[in-house]
């Protein structure tokens with residue numbers, strides 16, 4: 001089976017973890033600080049605050065920007081549930097704006113239509129590793145005085161017009177094992193604002209700036225030194241991992257581009273897409289439906305996955321919360337997308353098998369009109 005994702009753990013990660021275990025400092029300690037400094041420099045942000053998941057990064061970032069009850073935050077309905085749920089956790093209301101059909105990222109024009117006096121922030125998602133339209137979104141945010149909390153959980157090392165994802169206002173990253181780099185579980189907040197960084201650090205650790213003196217409500221969302229050791233070793237390799245993903249993606253696109261009914265991923269000008277997922281659309285011109293193709297690929301030993309089969313506004317939780325607006329571009333994407341393996345452990349032979357299988361299926365209609 002060619003897996004859809006595979007973390008690449010090597011000797012450096014093992015050595016880093018062993019060093020921490022032997023040191024006796026296994027919770028948040030010097031390794032977390034080292035990882036934060038290295039990640040801050042990698043992104044080119046003023047601060048990096050390590051936490052225990054990408055979800056925690058989003059949750060804390062929103063709280064540290066003062067988002068809460070009565071506020072609205074505009075986000076994409078076509079993303080992982082954590083992007084929207086992190087807004088719910090704060091007591092604020094997620095407001096969905098539909099996506100661009102090519103990049104699957106939130107459409108700035110749709111965002112602007114949703115702004116009212118309760119709007120406090122925009123939460124764009126760099127879906128699949130393709131950065132959101134940050135220039136247009138930052139312009140809107142500046143015009144209406146909004147925060148931009150960029151969900152870059154899938155976009156370590158992605159770039160937009162020469163700047164790294166996560167360096168614009170606030171960035172949130174995930175180090176879950178399927179991501180482009182991992183720390184086991186973990187997350188990072190990047191930002192340029194000193195006060196926001198301090199607040200985030202306080203919220204991460206029970207609202208205490210000084211141990212056992214609690215100024216505000218907080219959580220235990222700290223990263224361990226064990227996780228940071230893995231993250232630090234991975235950070236040194238993430239550019240290489242990303243290059244391999246990009247090469248694999250380009251190889252697949254060259255082989256699938258002319259298959260009738262398949263739409264290969266687009267990359268916008270001046271954008272560095274890091275292909276956390278290589279996601280194609282299966283349109284009605286293809287002989288099989290997306291779900292039938294998924295089954296055939298699985299049968300052929302090719303890992304595949306649908307990110308995401310139900311847009312957030314149609315999830316049961318959100319229906320119960322009264323969401324009933326249509327977001328047709330997201331809904332269509334949910335019916336058509338399927339992701340194929342391009343992670344760094346995938347070989348050329350694997351990619352040839354993926355492409356040959358899809359091309360063979362794509363050719364069936366001509367044999368059986």
Ligand SMILES: Cc1ncc(COP(=O)(O)O)c(C=O)c1O
Pocket residue numbers: 053054055056079080082083125151153154173174175176186187
């Ligand atoms: C777009 C997006 N947002 C948020 C998250 C949440 O990250 P985590 O799983 O580390 O909590 C993920 C990853 O799972 C994600 O893909």
